[in-house]
Amino acid sequence: MMNFDGLARMPETLSRTGSDQGAYISTPESVPQDSQRYLLNALPFDNSFARLPTNFYRRSRPQGMPEPYVVAVSDSAADLLHLDIKEFECHEFADYFSGNALLPGCEPLAAVYSGHQFGDWVGQLGDGRAHLLGEVKTANGACEIQLKGSGQTPYARGFDGRAVLRSSIREFLCSEAMAALGVPTTRALCVIGSDLPVQRESFETAAVVTRLAPSFVRFGSFQHWSSLDKENELKQLADYVIDRFLPSLRDNANPYQALLCDIASRTGELIAHWQAVGFMHGVMNTDNMSVLGLTLDYGPFGFMEAFDAGHVCNHSDRFGRYAYRAQPRVAKWNLYALGDALVTLIGHPDIAKSIVDEHYDHTYQATFKRLMQAKLGLLDGRPDDDDFIEQTFGLLQAHRPDYSLFFRLLSRLSGRVVDNESTRTDAPVRDLFLDREACDAWLKLWRMRLRAEQSDDHTRQAAMLAANPKYILRNWLAEAAIRKAQAKDFSGVNEVLQCLRQPYDEHSGFERYAALPPDWANGLAVSCSS
Numbered sequence: 001m002m003n004f005d006g007l008a009r010m011p012e013t014l015s016r017t018g019s020d021q022g023a024y025i026s027t028p029e030s031v032p033q034d035s036q037r038y039l040l041n042a043l044p045f046d047n048s049f050a051r052l053p054t055n056f057y058r059r060s061r062p063q064g065m066p067e068p069y070v071v072a073v074s075d076s077a078a079d080l081l082h083l084d085i086k087e088f089e090c091h092e093f094a095d096y097f098s099g100n101a102l103l104p105g106c107e108p109l110a111a112v113y114s115g116h117q118f119g120d121w122v123g124q125l126g127d128g129r130a131h132l133l134g135e136v137k138t139a140n141g142a143c144e145i146q147l148k149g150s151g152q153t154p155y156a157r158g159f160d161g162r163a164v165l166r167s168s169i170r171e172f173l174c175s176e177a178m179a180a181l182g183v184p185t186t187r188a189l190c191v192i193g194s195d196l197p198v199q200r201e202s203f204e205t206a207a208v209v210t211r212l213a214p215s216f217v218r219f220g221s222f223q224h225w226s227s228l229d230k231e232n233e234l235k236q237l238a239d240y241v242i243d244r245f246l247p248s249l250r251d252n253a254n255p256y257q258a259l260l261c262d263i264a265s266r267t268g269e270l271i272a273h274w275q276a277v278g279f280m281h282g283v284m285n286t287d288n289m290s291v292l293g294l295t296l297d298y299g300p301f302g303f304m305e306a307f308d309a310g311h312v313c314n315h316s317d318r319f320g321r322y323a324y325r326a327q328p329r330v331a332k333w334n335l336y337a338l339g340d341a342l343v344t345l346i347g348h349p350d351i352a353k354s355i356v357d358e359h360y361d362h363t364y365q366a367t368f369k370r371l372m373q374a375k376l377g378l379l380d381g382r383p384d385d386d387d388f389i390e391q392t393f394g395l396l397q398a399h400r401p402d403y404s405l406f407f408r409l410l411s412r413l414s415g416r417v418v419d420n421e422s423t424r425t426d427a428p429v430r431d432l433f434l435d436r437e438a439c440d441a442w443l444k445l446w447r448m449r450l451r452a453e454q455s456d457d458h459t460r461q462a463a464m465l466a467a468n469p470k471y472i473l474r475n476w477l478a479e480a481a482i483r484k485a486q487a488k489d490f491s492g493v494n495e496v497l498q499c500l501r502q503p504y505d506e507h508s509g510f511e512r513y514a515a516l517p518p519d520w521a522n523g524l525a526v527s528c529s530s
């Protein structure tokens, strides 16, 4: 069904939600309560981005796909929209989220931005294959709905506007996994597939992933206007971000300086989460950096397996610019580029630089330390824990155990020293090492440090199990789910989603999803192809 008649804005009336509680939601002035539910065709759109001057975007309609089918839906993402889960079953669902039909009240557009890619300035990019439908008011603030892979926009630059099923499933699963791990991220509502062929290295099929976020504004959105010397537009965009998301910054003498402080802190927090959970983004270009400090654009990402700080998850990144160990300094480089773009609003380049130095470094270091203390069970943090954290990474680098398994298995060990017993009880962790004595020596240090802790073993173990996920989106896991989905069996995607949505819990019957890569997955490589 191709239906593009839905562009008219919704009347501002009360709509019945259809939920059992019989709750009503008035649109769009009031904010819904948690128990209230929207129907899909009554989402109260309030498209603030579309109210910006028209040179910030181009209106563009999704192209739609033939015979779309639902691959997967995330209940918890739907919850962000207060969407009634009964709506997943409605026959229009696949039409709306493939771009075949327009949700009433949405005003689809593609936003303009520019950016540095792999360190080089590339000028104008923009949403070449993404359509922002608009934003919906929720109890937690505005939530924008964006289709990715929904066809060419005026910024497509000759590319096909499509995304393949493989990359859409990866983006969907990882967005939801990261949210469950407590990492700031854009969310993913669903993946809709179609048999429409799409050419990459070989022929694949098309899909659309629907993303949710308060905003998709990027560092590159600001760089765009500064590179064109458009001071008015630069200020309009900064004012838009402040007024929509950070109104308290208006209390500062220079709110634009405060904006950079805020973005630098959010970015520091984000990167600390990535490093602690072992996430590698793969394409940390300035056009993929969210000004709200969200993980944005899941392309050739990876989770650390056998630990190597030099690991490069993106096969296309030949010089290792975005290696795991480089991510904290790349984020800072990107913030300098943003500071440079904002300089006319901030006053002087030195001010921009010192804001980034102070706010990014401080937040990154403090957050990373806090997260690593939690992973190590150091509940009563001590100032000198930095040294022990560094020693731990030294051990991991020298002996390359699986990063997530190491911390998960460590969580169950006793903190007490039981010399004659320890080789047996420590076996799960020791077995990750070829050099078991190196592991023993480190465990001895860990237990010495634990002696300074107030809490008992049981409390510490429970806290560590809640800080060290059992389930992460390993490449082999995504690949196995994708191969099944390519044969129209979506059970793998849905099972993996269930595990990743509660990554700290045991999922009986699905232990295999927490395992090391099977032999067939050796040599799996991910690239920019999406």
Ligand SMILES: Nc1ncnc2c1ncn2[C@@H]1O[C@H](COP(=O)(O)OP(=O)(O)OP(=O)(O)O)[C@@H](O)[C@H]1O
Pocket: 125, 126, 127, 128, 129, 130, 148, 152, 155, 156, 157, 159, 160, 161, 162, 163, 283, 287, 288, 296, 297, 298, 299, 530
């Ligand atoms: N198949 C495609 N068709 C049109 N434009 C594309 C396509 N693939 C990438 N682009 C555009 O190339 C630029 C860089 O791509 P990149 O892979 O970083 O982004 P993306 O994954 O498409 O989108 P996002 O950053 O929103 O997640 C972006 O402007 C993007 O819209």
Ligand SMILES: [Mg+2]
Pocket: 287, 288, 297
């Ligand atoms: Mg991108």
